[in-house]
Amino acid sequence: MTALTLADSHLADYLAELADQRRASPHTVSNYRRDLEKLLAAASDVPLAGLQVHHIRRFVAQLHGQGLSGRSLARLLSAWRGFFHWLGGRGMVKANPCDGIRPPKSPRLLPKALSVDETARLLEAFEDDDPVQAARDLAMFELFYSSGLRLAELVALDSDVLDVVLREGEIRVLGKRAKARLVPVGSKARQALAAWATVRGELALPGEKALFVGVRGARIAPRMVEARLERRALQLGLPSHVHPHMLRHSFASHLLQSSGDLRAVQEMLGHASIASTQVYTHLDFQHLAKVYDAAHPRAKAKLGG
Known part of the structure; x- marks a missing residue:
């Protein structure tokens, strides 16, 4: 077995462990696969056990030169570091x-x-050529904004959550690393979900568990959710590239502007660390700066001068 095919075998075993034992989502596993395939491509014929710090530095410099951002490279290094840690634990490499x-x-x-x-x-x-899809889309978009869900969390929902949502006004979602959280669902979202529930059977296949389904009656694909949201935004002339995560960002920034409760926003977003949530304090400051510039007498005087 050549060095490259041996590396491919180790990669397959590592990804299988991520999926089966660490319960990583298919999306996460796919990202790891892509990042680690970049490592194998850069290493070429150099065996994994022969890679040293200077090799990795060169790979990073090459990728940076090809246009990868620091954030993308940080994610790559994290994936590579985890893979080498796994290899080291099995005696396949001496150092990371x-x-x-x-x-x-x-x-x-x-x-x-x-x-x-x-x-x-x-x-x-809104109206659409297909009123059933219009009802579904509105329910999805309202739920994104009402509860700050991730795209993967929304498409994974099953229809059995509807009774609790409509009765209790809350929904239990399974987030990253299979961490469950309970988030509130606002009245507008509940109304939209109730309307979708009345017509869902016209689209869903018999026995289909998914709450949101596509035109073929099975669980809707993430890419279709993105396409429907982008289509709706373009129809309204909203900023281009409106995507599901933008509704999650909007949920967080608007809630923080109104409440100022960073810890509550962290809990509802499902962030493991409050550092991930603190970025929304910068969004809040942007809002405050606009209010200041528009309303403060000294700001007006400065602009007028």
């Missing part, structure tokens, strides 16, 4: 060549969020 290597820094980009008015326009009841 990724240890101590830091990616180049990139400017921190704030997540883009819709304004409250833009979100309200997006979630107005």
Whole structure:
């Protein structure tokens, strides 16, 4: 067996463990596979056990030169580091060549969020060539914004959650690393879900468990959710590239603007660390700065001068 096919075999075993034992989502496993395949391609004929720090530094520099951002390279290094740690635990490598290597820094980009008015326009009841799909889309979009769900969390929902949602106004979702959380569902989202529930049977196949289904009656694909949201945003003339995560960002920033409760927003988003949630304090400051510039007498005087 050549060095490359041996590496491929180790990669397959590692990804299988991620999926089966660590319960990583298919999306996460796919990302790891893509990142680790970049490592194998860069290594070429060099065996994994022969890779050293200077090799990894060169790979990172090459990828950075090809346009990969610091954030993307940080994710790559994390995947590579985890893989070598796994190999080391099985005696296949003596040291982790990724240890101590830091990616180049990139400017921190704030997540883009819709304004409250833009979100309200997006979630107005709308007509479509297919009223059943229109009811489904509105229920999905309302739930994104009402509860801050991730795309993977939304498409994974089963229809048996409807009774609890409509009765209790809350929904239990399974997030990253199979961590469950309970989040509230607002009245507008509950109304949209109730409307979808009345017509879901016209689209869903008999016995289909998924809450949201596509035109073929089976569980809707994430890419279809993205396409339907983008289509709706373009029809309204909203900013291009409106995507499900933008509704999650909008949920977080609008809730923080209203409540100021960073810890509550962290819990509802399912962030393991509050550091992940603190980015929304910058969004909140942007909002405050706009209010200041528009309303403060000194700001007006400065602009006028």
